[in-house]
Amino acid sequence: MKDDNVRAFLKSFDILTNVEIDDFIELLTYKNLKKSEYFIKEGETCKQVAFVLSGSLRSYYISDKEEEITYCITFPNSLMTAYSSFLTAQPTQENIQAITNTELLIIPKNTFEELAQQSPNWIFFLKTIAEQQYIELEKRIFQLQRSDATKRYAEMLKNQPEYIQKIPLQYLASYLGITQRHLSRIRKEFSF
Structure with a gap:
């Protein structure tokens, strides 16, 4: 059942072969976050990506006024990471916290990189994900302004x-x- 959600998500991009999807699923590890537990905290370096099976998470930062500003909420059947930190290997400025009990499937960054070396499909997949992240960010900005x-x-x-x-x-x-x-x-x- 859990594999089916990931499989459907990956198939929806129409990029990866069934074998590549199977290989990816074999590399995932299960993680359960209880409500209020963190996926990552400010100052840590993000070295993994999570597929959200159930539950929800929020991404937030602390403002100059010491207020928590929630800028992203992640729901099931989507990928989640501290994206800037994941890409740059620099400490993150955000916190990602479980709003509810949350089930995740995790894959380490170095494993993703190994997959990308094995097949150009993974490079295209990562490019597509990056484009989607940009579009979501732009949509969020327009939504807040319009x-x-x-x-x-x-x-x-x-x-x-x-x-x-x-x-x-x-x-x-x-x-x-x-x-x-x-x-x-x-x-x-x-x-x-």
């Missing part, structure tokens, strides 16, 4: 209805760029 918080909340509710209620108000408000009070008013609009 949409109001109600539209941003509605979009999250549409895409992740089963998880959005599990995200603590302060994290969700921070992610949406609004106060908790404003978020409470928005949520009332969507109550049935």
Whole structure:
């Protein structure tokens, strides 16, 4: 079952062969994060990528005012890493924390690099992932600048209805760029 989620995710890119996907799945290790545990903390160097099987994580940084700013929430069936640190091998400036109990499948960076040496398909896959990360970042910026918080909340509710209620108000408000009070008013609009 768990393998099926990863397999479907990798097949959706239409880049890798079935053998390459099988080989990748064999290299994954299972990891369970309890609610509030960290995948990585600021100052550490990220040396792995995770596929999120279940649960959700938040990526946040500490502002100059010592506030936690949640800028990314990761849901199941997606890859997750401290991307800049992963690419540069420099310490990360972010924290990635489990919002709920979370199941991950982990692959180390050096194993990914070995796969890329074995097949150009992996290089193309990594390039595609990098492009998707850029597009998601651009979409997030446009969303924050063009949409109001109600539209941003509605979009999250549409895409992740089963998880959005599990995200603590302060994290969700921070992610949406609004106060908790404003978020409470928005949520009332969507109550049935």
